[in-house]
Amino acid sequence: MGKLTLFIVSDSIGETAELVAKAAVSQFNQGLETVSVKRFSHIEEESQLREIAFLAKQQNALVVYTLVKSTMRKKLLEDCVSQGIQCIDLLGPLVDVISMNLGEKPLEEPGLVRQLxxxxxxxxxxxxxxxxxxxxxxxxxxxxxxxxxxxxxxxxxxxxxxxxxxxxxxxxxxxxxxxxxxxxxxxxxxxxxxxxxxxxxxxxxxxxxxxxxxxxxxxxxxxxxxxxxxxxxxxxxxxxxxxxxxxxxxxxxxxxxxxxxxxxxxxx
Structure with a gap:
């Protein structure tokens, strides 16, 4: 049976990404026992993203992220690609579609959902x-x-x-x-x-x-x-x-x- 490490990366608490990841893992037999989840919260600096991508390469981890700032999403994607690791953006695609439909730019302020x-x-x-x-x-x-x-x-x-x-x-x-x-x-x-x-x-x-x-x-x-x-x-x-x-x-x-x-x- 294979084992997997998930890195949860967020500019807020990271609770949303972790819940989604665990919901996905729960669909597999003994998934919660074979998947290790590590959360990286309140990530605000690009240097932190480079370190996370480096660690993910060492541990052969899958990176799952919810970053509200488009520049941070782009940077993490670049770092993951350069390290040859898989990454999944849970928030960006939906934010982009909503922005297009509303004709409005997103605020890109971390933690707003928790404030609400x-x-x-x-x-x-x-x-x-x-x-x-x-x-x-x-x-x-x-x-x-x-x-x-x-x-x-x-x-x-x-x-x-x-x-x-x-x-x-x-x-x-x-x-x-x-x-x-x-x-x-x-x-x-x-x-x-x-x-x-x-x-x-x-x-x-x-x-x-x-x-x-x-x-x-x-x-x-x-x-x-x-x-x-x-x-x-x-x-x-x-x-x-x-x-x-x-x-x-x-x-x-x-x-x-x-x-x-x-x-x-x-x-x-």
Whole structure:
């Protein structure tokens, strides 16, 4: 039974090339036992390519590479040919075809796919966080959050939390109700990460009436009464004053606009 050595060469981690190589090797009986895989990661200098080609010649290895820079791909191919060893470019041909079809030159920046993966998982983590700590379900999330939203009912705390989560912010939101003491955690966090959402009583009155109707309830319930709303806002103002956080009027603002205000203040 023959034995084979594979050299995996990449200007990033080399994980993609190794997975493809192992997938190919797995198609052969006892392939994983007879094939040795060596990974060369973060290769950025042409001198490194010459050394790898020299080693591959000594060990009679097959070179498999994913190099995003066309100059590096060309150089490795030349070095392999000069050493009389086999090499396989896993990335170049596909990049060239995509470039031709899009009419756009590739960025040729190593590691972009991993950056994209990291951003994706950060977004998923933030979305799950927003769901878990929505509507004051668990006050422990207040201290873990990047952003804490507070406000009376129907001030768009939940949709705003989700929008910000898609921007990779971990958001907890807490409803303020006169009959319920706000969690102690609200007064223990840095007030610069807390944002209080306020809305005009008249606007909120209309929103709550529509909400009741949508639920099949009478629109004149206490929840939508103007006096009740004013009482809630007075309570809201007392809590906000104690925290010392930023107040944002969302009366005539879309969720995206409110989010931009918050993100702008955080970046400053």
């Amino acid at each position: 993966d990291d951003e994706y998982f950060k977004k998923i983590e933030a979305i799950e966080f927003a769901v878990k700590y929505d509507d004051g379900r668990d006050p422990r999330g207040i201290k873990k959050a990047d952003i804490v939203l507070i406000g009376v009912s129907r001030t768009s705390k939940t949709p705003l939390s989700q929008y910000l989560a898609h921007k990779r912010y971990k958001v907890a939101n807490v409803p303020l109700v006169p009959e319920v003491n706000p969690p102690d955690e609200l007064f223990e966090i840095d007030p610069t990460k807390c944002f209080a959402l306020v809305i005009s009583p008249e606007k909120l009155n209309g929103i709550r009436k529509e909400r009741l109707i949508a639920l099949g309830l009478k629109h004149d319930a206490n929840y939508a009464q103007l006096d009740r709303i004013k009482k809630e806002i007075i309570h809201f103002e007392k809590v906000v004053s104690k925290i010392g956080c930023t107040v944002i009027d969302v009366t005539n603002r879309a969720v995206e606009e409110t989010a931009n205000v918050i993100m702008s203040k955080l970046t400053k």
